Amino acid sequence: MRQSSLVVMANRLPVDDSVAPDGACEWRRSPGGLVSALHPLLKHTPATWIGWAGGTGPAPALPDVDGVRLHTVPLTPEDFRDHYEGFANATLWPLYHDAVEQPEHHRRWWEAYQRVNRRFAEAAAAVTEPGGVVWVQDYHLQLVPALLRDLRPDLRIGFFLHVPFPPPELFMQLPRRAELLRGILGADLVGFQRAHAAHNFAQLVAKVIGVPATDRQVEVDGRTVRVGAFPVSIDTAEMAALAARPDVVARADRLRNDLGDPEHVILSVDRMDYTKGIEQRLKAYSELIASGDVKVQDTVMVQVAVPSRERVGQYQILRDRVEREVGRINGEFGRVGEPAIHYLTQPFDRAELAALYRMADVLAVTPLRDGMNLVAKEYVAARVDDSGTLLLSEFAGAAAELSQAYLVNPHDLEGLKQGLLAALQADPADAAARMRAMREHLHRYDIRSWARSYLSALDENGSLLHEMITD
Numbered sequence: 001m002r003q004s005s006l007v008v009m010a011n012r013l014p015v016d017d018s019v020a021p022d023g024a025c026e027w028r029r030s031p032g033g034l035v036s037a038l039h040p041l042l043k044h045t046p047a048t049w050i051g052w053a054g055g056t057g058p059a060p061a062l063p064d065v066d067g068v069r070l071h072t073v074p075l076t077p078e079d080f081r082d083h084y085e086g087f088a089n090a091t092l093w094p095l096y097h098d099a100v101e102q103p104e105h106h107r108r109w110w111e112a113y114q115r116v117n118r119r120f121a122e123a124a125a126a127v128t129e130p131g132g133v134v135w136v137q138d139y140h141l142q143l144v145p146a147l148l149r150d151l152r153p154d155l156r157i158g159f160f161l162h163v164p165f166p167p168p169e170l171f172m173q174l175p176r177r178a179e180l181l182r183g184i185l186g187a188d189l190v191g192f193q194r195a196h197a198a199h200n201f202a203q204l205v206a207k208v209i210g211v212p213a214t215d216r217q218v219e220v221d222g223r224t225v226r227v228g229a230f231p232v233s234i235d236t237a238e239m240a241a242l243a244a245r246p247d248v249v250a251r252a253d254r255l256r257n258d259l260g261d262p263e264h265v266i267l268s269v270d271r272m273d274y275t276k277g278i279e280q281r282l283k284a285y286s287e288l289i290a291s292g293d294v295k296v297q298d299t300v301m302v303q304v305a306v307p308s309r310e311r312v313g314q315y316q317i318l319r320d321r322v323e324r325e326v327g328r329i330n331g332e333f334g335r336v337g338e339p340a341i342h343y344l345t346q347p348f349d350r351a352e353l354a355a356l357y358r359m360a361d362v363l364a365v366t367p368l369r370d371g372m373n374l375v376a377k378e379y380v381a382a383r384v385d386d387s388g389t390l391l392l393s394e395f396a397g398a399a400a401e402l403s404q405a406y407l408v409n410p411h412d413l414e415g416l417k418q419g420l421l422a423a424l425q426a427d428p429a430d431a432a433a434r435m436r437a438m439r440e441h442l443h444r445y446d447i448r449s450w451a452r453s454y455l456s457a458l459d460e461n462g463s464l465l466h467e468m469i470t471d
């Protein structure tokens with residue numbers, strides 16, 4: 001078996017075996033921010049990416065993708081139901097996002113989570129060179145660090161959580177809270193998006209495990225586990241270059257033309273997820289139209305919402321509600337050939353996304369809770385002429401960095417409406433100054449700077465890692 005000195009592990013591989021309309025298997029880029037962040041970073045490096053390819057049954061043997069070796073971990077239909085849809089996405093996901101939907105607890109889901117985490121740990125143990133580095137990603141795999149340490153004490157093990165880490169009073173609801181914390185503590189470095197997540201983690205470790213813990217380090221089993229905040233980012237230069245391409249600029253103009261050349265275009269791009277605040281945003285928009293503050297004749301909203309986790313009940317309910325509301329708003333306020341909202345559920349390639357970003361005057365990103373939100377960063381990177389305004393929820397991790405955005409509390413309907421109006425009516429010079437400051441920030445703090453800061457903290461004498469993650 002081929003071995004690597006750097007192994008990255010996530011529930012998702014960068015490709016997903018979606019089924020084509022004719023029933024054939026076709027490989028597509030996987031959804032979500034984790035893949036958007038890691039893929040540009042790892043391509044053309046000798047790293048191995050361990051993950052699941054999106055289907056159930058035996059693991060397909062995948063060719064390298066952009067020079068990255070892929071190692072597939074299979075999920076059975078029961079693993080898919082109980083580990084992925086169950087414990088990961090119906091227990092942990094809602095709990096870690098402020099319980100905006102009720103987390104469910106089932107013993108069978110926990111058993112599946114343990115089983116799948118063990119399988120991932122065994123895969124990493126098999127493909128990592130002696131003394132190598134394994135970087136475990138996200139909430140699906142929190143038991144892997146400790147399991148892997150037992151199997152391979154020679155490795156450096158990192159863990160990074162892409163989603164929020166909840167306050168102690170929420171985490172304490174988890175029946176297996178101690179096991180989860182012990183799992184994470186198998187790592188040498190535990191990274192979070194934001195400093196207060198590291199603080200929550202330290203408080204929990206002190207309380208539940210009863211060992212000395214600060215926001216920077218934990219002493220456990222005779223080892224020091226380092227803890228810190230490492231806000232994830234995007235390939236800023238790549239998005240800026242894409243958005244500046246003449247064909248993308250032409251496509252943006254055509255899109256705008258197809259919308260009837262309105263005065264204002266508001267865009268939202270989300271996975272169809274109850275954390276993203278889609279319903280609250282639609283309500284705010286609809287009230288602004290009803291009150292006459294926004295006129296359908298000169299303002300158009302484009303809502304892109306790719307279906308996600310489609311068999312999980314809460315996601316089905318959300319999709320039905322969103323589609324009903326879009327239908328209601330269009331029925332009530334649209335005119336023939338002039339809908340109030342253009343609603344799209346398709347996945348787009350990167351160039352089409354860049355064209356959408358370039359076309360929009362306002363990007364409305366209003367999650368109720370979000371670990372980071374890379375869509376917000378992509379929009380800023382794409383505004384190469386410094387035009388456009390970003391309406392951003394205070395509860396997205398990105399708000400800590402993009403403080404020049406129009407910040408709103410999505411739970412406050414009146415505040416959301418005022419924020420949307422302010423973003424629509426922004427003074428161009430002020431908007432340009434804000435956008436420039438945010439773009440400069442993202443050119444400095446891009447995905448490579450994220451990886452460098454994390455990996456150099458994980459592997460103090462790791463010259464190898466610097467070579468791998470090059471500019």
Ligand code: ADP
Nearest residue numbers: 032033034036270271306346347348373374375
């Ligand atoms: P999350 O990880 O919760 O989905 P993020 O905003 O961090 O949220 O990341 C979403 C990623 O998915 C972004 O990189 C965005 O470009 C991508 N994306 C969202 N919608 C689409 C779509 N319709 N087609 C292709 N990519 C999309």
Ligand code: G6P
Nearest residue numbers: 012031032033034138162163309
């Ligand atoms: C978020 C999570 C990722 C996940 C992605 C898409 O970004 O942090 O781990 O891959 O959503 O969700 P999915 O369930 O389709 O993998």
